[in-house]
Amino acid sequence: MLGRTDTAMDDLLNEFLAETAEILSDAGGAIVAWEADPADRAQLDAIFRLVHTIKGSSGFLALPRVTALAHAAEDALDQVRRGHRAADAALVSGVLAVIDRLNALCVTLGQDGTEPVGDDRDVIGALSPREEQASAPAPVQVAGVPMRREEDVGADPNGWRSIRVPLPLLDSVMTGVTDIVLARNEFARMLRESGADSATIAAFDRLSDSIAAMRQSVSQMRMQRIDKLFAPLPRIVRDLAQELGKKIAFQTSGGEVELDREMMENIRDPLIHIVRNAIDHGIETLDDRVAAGKDITATISVAARQSGNQIEIEVRDDGRGLSPEALVAKAVASRLLTAADARALSPREKLELIFRPGFSTAAKVTEVSGRGVGMDIVKANVEKIGGVVDIRNDEGRGLAILLRVPMTLTIISGLMVRAAGQYFAIPRGAVREVLLESGDTVRIDRVGGGELATVRGEQFPLLRLENLLGCARAADDGEDDRALVIVRPGQGQSYALSVAAIHDHEELVIKPAAPMIMATGLYAGTTLPDNGRPVLLLDVQGLLAVAGVDASEAGRSKDGLADAEAEAAATRDATQLLLFRDMDERVRGIRLSVIERVEDVPLPALFESAGRVQAKIGEEIFPVHAARPPVGTGHIKLLRLHDGRSVLCYPIAEVIDIVRLPDAIQPSGVPGLIAGVVLIGGAPVELIDPFWLMEQQAARSLPLPRREPLCHLADDHDGWGVNFLAPILRGAGYRVTLAAETADETPDLLLCLSDDGELCGHAAGDVPMIRLRSSIEAAAPDDQSVYRYDREALLAAMRRRVGGARP
Incomplete structure (x- = not known):
């Protein structure tokens, strides 16, 4: 990699760069997670250990800039651990800046073999408390430091924890192991047919176990946990959300799923682009979310799961979703299609307009997006590696984009089942339980147009494989032999799959099936079992999608169902409270139901007339609850309160959140602006009385009586x-x-x-x-x-x- 002759030093440097790249990738997400919960001592200790590892390794290799940066971050984190410093946003931003600088140094170090000249005083100084930053020492230039040669390092080969192996060599080994597994399966079939003696079968079993262990080891060489792919996403979400002024909670799941490293590199950029699009286009502004009755804090989730020979990665947000009609109008305005062509589009085709080259939903070009080189490139890159991109839109409530990519050639443990006279394979990892359909613990009920299987009090939607395949049952399939396979395709989902019979468990070599077969959504690949006849591998998630049933595990039992319905009813009936910071900087709340919208208007739009403050919004004038109009040239937020007949604007400093109104309210002793006090998150919050506000507005609108009684x-x-x-x-x-x-x-x-x-x-x-x-x-x-x-x-x-x- 460095083109140097001292190979031992090259190996040490490569080891350091590889290890540091993994540490820096993990550290970014860990720091963002710690920022959300500064009280998490375990997370803080983990970050401290990561930085300490970089410091120790770089000191051994004589990299003064890397060592100084790591030492500064380590020292700042240690102050937090000892309780001498608070974990505020400035500290987190400073540590993230150190991570960025270390990444840049490692890239240059990997290219040149020499630590570059530079000054890191700006980054290190940002880690100091504010009162110390003014008295920081003068900058010190660090010259390029070449790596020490082999004779300067007493390297211990036994201490090496990893070596680098070319990917083509791994491919060759994997191909060889695959051939061995197929040969073993064929040999197992021949032994069963020939009636071999017990000694031969025992010897074969030992050989089979060795092959399985070798297969497991080799298959892991190219595989990496997908949480490595997710690691930089929390940092990306944090930085972009702060830049756009949005509040976003980021979640990941399925990090334990493993994917081929080369495949992971191919989908890294498309995944990052989709997440950035969700933040920029999908998530509404705070005011728009308030007007839509949504939580102030938006949610973006990235989930991964394995289905046979495929990996599915879903990016979901609870933003505005896509408007098919708006997409069509944008495409027509951009001359990407004619009005006549637009009228002929199906709803699905309207959504897929976002994959047209040059199409963009952005109102203006920004550094984030809007140049029309987005989703078309994502789709092209995913399809280039044999994957597909799918859209699941819920207009006004959110959007989910699904990436489905092959896991490359691999070997999995499978369950062989029979239906309609044919054999199929199911990934063993997705099988939760196997039962006889006629067993005493199973009850089948017809509910509406479908069937429900109750197993020991737990209910599962029942899918019959023959119906999903569109095939009739085989004549020799008996009702008493039918089996139920309890399948769990993903976290929080499960269903019962009815098949004619269970055959056996086998180690299966999975390969991609023909494109037309994969397009049905029912299959995840093809395999060759020990009988030598090709068998299709069922896509357990695809079966669920084709059936169109809800396999959510929430509220499955009767008691759980009642609890879920009660909880849903309570949520629907709960009063939502808009938290805001008032003009006097106090946190207050008002029922969301009385707010028509949140207006962001320029200060000059507020004026005083006839002793009353009013606001010009568009072509209308509305009264404002204020003693005098504010002065200045900025903007102000107005809550538009609507009682069904009239509107009153209430000025605020900023919107904070939307929460559930607690049941316990301490009412105010006298009528006025404050109706009472509640506890939100352990802090007292004053409740605004909209009745009193409208009462005052009505009183000021009425003429005074001619004679006071x-x-x-x-x-x-x-x-x-x-x-x-x-x-x-x-x-x-x-x-x-x-x-x-x-x-x-x-x-x-x-x-x-x-x-x-x-x-x-x-x-x-x-x-x-x-x-x-x-x-x-x-x-x-x-x-x-x-x-x-x-x-x-x-x-x-x-x-x-x-x-x-x-x-």
Whole structure:
């Protein structure tokens, strides 16, 4: 690789570069995961060990720049481990910058064999606490350092953990092992037919075990866990989400699935492109997600699974999905097809327009996407290695893109089954259990248009292989011999497959089948068992897709089904709460159902007219709940509250999240902007009262009455009326007179503050009277008095008797 004569040094350097590349690949995803949960000490310790390994190896090879970078990152992480420093975003970004610089150095080191000249003070300085960055030392240039020669290194060959083997040599070994397995299968058939003695069969069994062990070892040489492919994705999602101002939770599953290393390299770029597209195009902005009633934090998941000789990788997001009509309009506008051709497209063909060369859904060209060189290249690269790209669209709710690629030639353990007089193979790894269909533990029920198998209380959708293949049952297939194969094609899925009979378990060499056969979606390849007759390998996930049934394991049992339905009902009935940061920087919440949308408007769009703040949005003007319009040239977010008839805008600083409103609410003691307080994530959050907001808006919209009603307080012996009640009444739009005061006009209403009210009754005459009692409970069912601290009941009673006052 380096073109040097000291081969021992070359081997050491190659070993270091290979090991460091794996460490750096793992470290990026681990750091992003740790950022999401800084309290995860195990994750922090794992990252620390990775960086420490690079530091130790580079010091042995005399690479000062690499050592200095690793040491700086190690020191910063150690401060966090000791509790001397917080794990904030600046620290995480600094460690990721070190990872990037180490990657760049390793690339140059692999090409030139010499550590390049450079200064890493900027990256190392970013790791320091902010108060120390100002006093950082002057930059130090590190000259290119050649690798030490063989005589300088006391290398121990026994300490080497790996060697590099050319891929063609591995291919040759794999081909040889495949031929050995096929020969063994043929020899096993000949032994069974010839009736060999027990000693010969025992010797063959030992040989068969040795071949199986050798096959296992050789097949692993070219295989790698697919989590190596997933490792850089968390970092990509983190950086791009921050750049676009989006909140995204990234998930992966199926990392234990193994794939040929060369195949993995071929799909790395298409996978990264699909993930970046999901972030840029698929995931909506925060405001759009709020308007759609979705969680603020979007989800992107990447899942892998093995199906026979194929690996499926699904990238799924919960964004806006694809609009077929919008795709057609874009394609027509871009002159990729005519309007007449567009009308003839099927729904599936409309979605596949995104694979047209030059087609792009981006509104403008950015550094992320929009140049029209995206999905067509992805499709071409995947098909070049014998794979396919499939789209599963749910407009408005999300999009899933499925990559299905061959795992290359391999050998798997298979279960041979019979149906419609033919033999088929099922990957042994997907088989959970095998039972007789007529067994005591199995019950078959017909539900709607399908069948349901209940095995020991657990329910599975039942698929009959003959029906899926479109074939009739063989005449010699008996009902009593039929078997059920409980298949688990992926995590969280399982179903029962009914077959005519079970044949045997065998080691099978898997090869791709003809394209027309693979296009049915039922098969994952072809194999040659020990009888020498080609057999098709069933695609256990493809069978499920062709049947079109839901094989989800959630809520399978009767109790689990009831719980799942109850949970779904609770989720539907739960009130969603929009969390936001108010203009005073306090975190508050308001019911999502009262929000029509979130507007992002320029500050000059808010103005004051006739003593009220209003906002011009489009061609309309809406009232704003604010004392005065803000000043400046930036933008402001407005919550548009809608009560079915009118709109009121409420200014906020930023949207935080959408959460479920807890059941426990501590109500506010008095009417006002804050209706109460709840705990969200252990922190108190104030709830905005939309009723009060609309009430204030309606009050300001009504003209003031021409005459304020006069209210007289009688029997105020202890001063409660003048000190407590009178201010409330004046604030509600009433004039108030007391017992000691004389007035030139007859009062419109008499409020009696005495419990018996006898004196007030004589003084009232023809004036309407309301008696206030001091106890909460009424004395009798026909008691018309009002509790003195029931503000709403009192004001309502006063409005009924005299009217005209402000609410």
